[in-house]
Amino acid sequence: MTRIETGILENALDPAAELAEVTGQDVSAGGVASFTGQVRGEAGLTALELEHYPGVTEAALARIAEAAAGRWPLMQAVIRHRVGRMTPGEPIVFVAASAAHRREALDAVGYMIDLLKTEAPFWKRVHTDNGSYWVEAATGDREAADFWLDQMASEDA
Amino acid sequence: MRITVKYVAALRDRMGRPEETVDLPEDISDSEALIAHLRETDTAAEALAHPSVRLIRNDTIVPRPAPLSAGDTLAFCPPFTGG
Numbered sequence: 001m002t003r004i005e006t007g008i009l010e011n012a013l014d015p016a017a018e019l020a021e022v023t024g025q026d027v028s029a030g031g032v033a034s035f036t037g038q039v040r041g042e043a044g045l046t047a048l049e050l051e052h053y054p055g056v057t058e059a060a061l062a063r064i065a066e067a068a069a070g071r072w073p074l075m076q077a078v079i080r081h082r083v084g085r086m087t088p089g090e091p092i093v094f095v096a097a098s099a100a101h102r103r104e105a106l107d108a109v110g111y112m113i114d115l116l117k118t119e120a121p122f123w124k125r126v127h128t129d130n131g132s133y134w135v136e137a138a139t140g141d142r143e144a145a146d147f148w149l150d151q152m153a154s155e156d157a
Numbered sequence: 158m159r160i161t162v163k164y165v166a167a168l169r170d171r172m173g174r175p176e177e178t179v180d181l182p183e184d185i186s187d188s189e190a191l192i193a194h195l196r197e198t199d200t201a202a203e204a205l206a207h208p209s210v211r212l213i214r215n216d217t218i219v220p221r222p223a224p225l226s227a228g229d230t231l232a233f234c235p236p237f238t239g240g
Binding site: 037050051052053055056059060081092093113116117118119120121122123124125134135136137141 | 165166167170209211213216217218232234235236237238239240
């Protein structure tokens with residue numbers, strides 16, 4: 001039975017504290033993998049604003065973590081995502097998984113962050129000194145999600 | 158039938174409003190017909206037709222075209238850019 005923790009945070013996200021929650025919790029886990037996404041300070045960015053679709057976003061994060069737990073034998077699967085206004089260097093997202101072996105944990109983290117990019121309703125708005133604009137979706141994000149979905153489809157076949 | 162239409166993020170800016178109540182003619186029964194109907198009175202609604210636009214109907218992400226029923230809430234969303 002996988003412990004699944006997902007959710008939206010309106011205020012600060014503390015990756016170190018989140019990771020501490022996952023590490024050392026289960027003696028049968030041989031590996032803990034995690035990914036932290038943070039605001040990239042580029043091209044005059046002064047702040048990044050994350051909008052989401054309340055209710056739908058939470059359900060999407062839970063569904064992604066549950067799908068990872070269904071695909072890999074995980075002890076834990078965690079997804080935490082910030083919304084609201086953030087400054088460069090601030091954490092946006094934290095994803096972690098623990099499993100008996102490293103490959104399951106690493107792959108589950110890759111799957112969760114890649115699926116989150118295209119399947120959870122978040123939208124980024126960049127603020128600069130000269131105004132603000134909505135971030136456009138990267139085609140590479142779609143391809144990354146499709147990689148996992150194709151792989152899972154071929155295993156199911 | 159009457160439905161609630163929401164416009165999210167960049168599409169909210171494009172449409173100039175976050176949501177509206179729309180009274181639809183009898184023959185409009187899905188999202189694509191709704192977009193065509195909106196385009197008759199608002200040129201900005203052209204943006205809704207783009208294939209990258211995602212739909213959330215009554216708090217569920219659904220594929221296009223999405224069938225519509227009276228009382229539905231349909232949200233037009235730009236591609237997701239989280240993470």
